[in-house]
Amino acid sequence: MTLSLRERATRRARFLSNVRAFFDIRSVLEVDTPLLCEFGITDPAIENIVTTHHRHLQTSPEFAMKRLLSAGIGDCFQICKAFRAEELGRWHREEFTILEWYRLGFDANALIGECLALLQHLSGESLFAKTMRYGDWICDYAGIEDWRDSVQVVGALKLANIDIPTSILNEHNALLDLLIATVIVPKMRGIHVIYPFPEDQASLAVKTHDGYAERFEIYWDNVELANGFYELTDSDEQLARFQADQRERSRNGQPARDIDHRFIESLPNLPSCAGVAIGLDRLLAKISGAASLDEHDLFEVGTI
Amino acid sequence: MANYSSSDFKSGLKVMIDNEPCAIVDVEFVKPGKGQAFSRVKVRYLRTGRVVEKTYKSGETLEQADVMDTDMQYLYSDGDLWHFMHPETFEQVGAAPAALGDAVKWIKENDTCVVTLWNGSPILVQPPNQVELKIVQTDPGVRGDTATGGTKPATLETGAVVKVPLFIEEGEVVKCDTRTGEYISRVK
Numbered sequence: 001m002t003l004s005l006r007e008r009a010t011r012r013a014r015f016l017s018n019v020r021a022f023f024d025i026r027s028v029l030e031v032d033t034p035l036l037c038e039f040g041i042t043d044p045a046i047e048n049i050v051t052t053h054h055r056h057l058q059t060s061p062e063f064a065m066k067r068l069l070s071a072g073i074g075d076c077f078q079i080c081k082a083f084r085a086e087e088l089g090r091w092h093r094e095e096f097t098i099l100e101w102y103r104l105g106f107d108a109n110a111l112i113g114e115c116l117a118l119l120q121h122l123s124g125e126s127l128f129a130k131t132m133r134y135g136d137w138i139c140d141y142a143g144i145e146d147w148r149d150s151v152q153v154v155g156a157l158k159l160a161n162i163d164i165p166t167s168i169l170n171e172h173n174a175l176l177d178l179l180i181a182t183v184i185v186p187k188m189r190g191i192h193v194i195y196p197f198p199e200d201q202a203s204l205a206v207k208t209h210d211g212y213a214e215r216f217e218i219y220w221d222n223v224e225l226a227n228g229f230y231e232l233t234d235s236d237e238q239l240a241r242f243q244a245d246q247r248e249r250s251r252n253g254q255p256a257r258d259i260d261h262r263f264i265e266s267l268p269n270l271p272s273c274a275g276v277a278i279g280l281d282r283l284l285a286k287i288s289g290a291a292s293l294d295e296h297d298l299f300e301v302g303t304i
Numbered sequence: 305m306a307n308y309s310s311s312d313f314k315s316g317l318k319v320m321i322d323n324e325p326c327a328i329v330d331v332e333f334v335k336p337g338k339g340q341a342f343s344r345v346k347v348r349y350l351r352t353g354r355v356v357e358k359t360y361k362s363g364e365t366l367e368q369a370d371v372m373d374t375d376m377q378y379l380y381s382d383g384d385l386w387h388f389m390h391p392e393t394f395e396q397v398g399a400a401p402a403a404l405g406d407a408v409k410w411i412k413e414n415d416t417c418v419v420t421l422w423n424g425s426p427i428l429v430q431p432p433n434q435v436e437l438k439i440v441q442t443d444p445g446v447r448g449d450t451a452t453g454g455t456k457p458a459t460l461e462t463g464a465v466v467k468v469p470l471f472i473e474e475g476e477v478v479k480c481d482t483r484t485g486e487y488i489s490r491v492k
Binding site: 043045046086087088089090092161162163164165167168171173174176177178180181182185201203217224227254 | 311332333334335336337338339340341342344356357358359360361362363364
């Protein structure tokens with residue numbers, strides 16, 4: 001199925017207005033935050049595109065939106081471009097369209113419910129979602145007993161004939177990432193909610209007391225669509241996590257990233273809330289049954 | 305030689321892997337959510353033709369291989385080496401049998417071949433996709449049996465054996481596809 005340019009643009013426009021309608025009836029306010037900012041992101045798995053005068057194109061509108069929430073703006077959503085350096089593939093673009101929203105008084109479960117309602121609203125289908133804890137997800141799909149055991153993870157990769165870079169043999173989380181990308185995700189069909197995540201992958205989520213964090217991801221078949229948190233509001237802990245990111249960046253020889261001190265300073269005023277980001281290009285592709293992002297691009301990759 | 309970073313990987317690139325020159329055939333970028341990114345690369349070892357899948361962490365590099373495909377004219381074989389000449393510079397190179405592989409069965413003097421040079425030495429010779437060669441041996445044809453599509457083996461002047469239709473006679477010239485090893489047509 002090849003759509004004309006006009007058809008692709010029309011489908012995209014209708015899709016975006018459906019997203020806005022979903023939030024409009026829920027009285028969630030649309031905001032429009034700056035994308036070119038002084039600070040980037042410390043997360044070692046994500047690289048900013050850095051512009052002149054050392055300014056950073058935002059990899060998501062998270063910090064700016066949370067500052068608005070801390071300033072009392074209330075429930076809000078945003079549709080904007082996000083930029084991540086050197087991510088380009090069948091399901092990745094360096095510049096992509098992100099939907100991000102925050103709900104006051106929601107916990108992770110309430111927000112997962114709203115994500116699924118959005119998917120249903122946009123696809124017009126009733127969807128069944130399977131929720132799995134991170135560990136069960138890995139073990140079930142990779143056929144191993146203990147996902148914390150590197151020997152078993154390496155064994156599952158070797159069984160699937162996946163070449164393992166020697167540089168990650170001692171990095172358990174990188175081994176898990178390779179297992180997820182090459183063995184687990186290709187087998188997934190339907191909607192999966194992965195929740196909760198292990199605490200060392202908490203990112204900006206609240207940690208629970210049992211070694212897990214209030215973070216979730218939603219997959220549609222083999223495509224990761226959403227990443228959400230019950231949001232951490234403890235500025236000391238957030239600062240410590242960012243500093244740990246910086247040490248890891250330095251160990252890996254990655255570019256240093258300064259910590260957004262204005263974001264950290266705003267956190268104590270962040271109301272109890274849950275937030276999530278969804279890749280809209282991917283969602284549009286999945287809703288229309290596309291096999292990659294290419295089918296809805298208005299400009300072909302390599303011609304921009 | 306320059307290094308390619310994982311974000312530069314694309315099909316067609318010639319790189320060094322385990323000290324062997326390789327061609328990248330396919331690249332897939334994978335990255336779970338907030339996780340480590342990898343490039344999954346399918347590469348062909350140029351000498352052996354073996355295709356393997358390799359994984360590179362984002363940011364890892366591969367050395368560029370000094371590999372060049374050049375059209376060259378086959379001159380002669382002295383038994384040890386097969387000699388080729390660049391049609392413009394008249395530069396000559398001698399290729400070992402391993403570099404020719406099955407190509408020896410298809411080429412004759414003055415044919416233009418694609419010679420892959422690594423650091424200036426030939427490592428791979430590809431014959432023209434289609435060649436016209438004389439049949440030096442085949443059993444006599446059976447007249448009137450053309451409709452059944454029957455075939456018989458025929459030995460060509462360069463040594464290759466191809467299946468030809470029954471009506472083809474010894475001494476005739478036939479056109480063959482060197483990639484599939486199949487007969488295409490009779491050349492009048």
